[in-house]
Amino acid sequence: MIPWPVLLLYIYGILLIVGGLMGYMKAKSVPSLVAGLVCGFIALLLGYRYTWHFAPHAALILALVLIFLMGRRYLRTRKPMPALLIVVLSVVVAVAQVYILLFVGVGSEPL
Numbered sequence: 225m226i227p228w229p230v231l232l233l234y235i236y237g238i239l240l241i242v243g244g245l246m247g248y249m250k251a252k253s254v255p256s257l258v259a260g261l262v263c264g265f266i267a268l269l270l271g272y273r274y275t276w277h278f279a280p281h282a283a284l285i286l287a288l289v290l291i292f293l294m295g296r297r298y299l300r301t302r303k304p305m306p307a308l309l310i311v312v313l314s315v316v317v318a319v320a321q322v323y324i325l326l327f328v329g330v331g332s333e334p335l
Contacts, residue, residue: 229324233271233283236317240264243306263290267317277330284321287314 226234244260247253266286270279291314298307324330 227274229280229320230271230274232317232320233267233274236287236313237264237267237271239313240267240310243310247306280321280324280330284318284325287318287321290314291318 240260241264242260244257244264247256247260263286267283270276270283270286273279291311294307294310294314298304298311301307
């Protein structure tokens with residue numbers, strides 16, 4: 225069975241990749257494609273190697289960066305898709321990583 229923080233990062237990574245692909249297909253946005261692929265693959269890699277001592281820290285940093293960037297985008301455009309969706313997903317990931325760091329421990333096998 226896959227531990228829940230790992231599964232969360234897998235889902236997060238897949239959604240980021242799909243979002244980047246959709247942004248490219250809909251608006252021909254190359255930056256959206258590159259950002260979605262890079263961030264998505266980072267999230268997938270961190271999920272795959274979650275027992276690395278720095279994986280929860282890196283996942284938290286990734287989520288916080290996306291909260292900041294996409295939060296600014298939402299405030300500027302007031303369009304909920306995709307910015308607000310990514311902010312909500314990133315908040316969920318950030319809260320999960322803080323929980324892991326504070327209560328489970330770095331490098332432990334998450335339950």
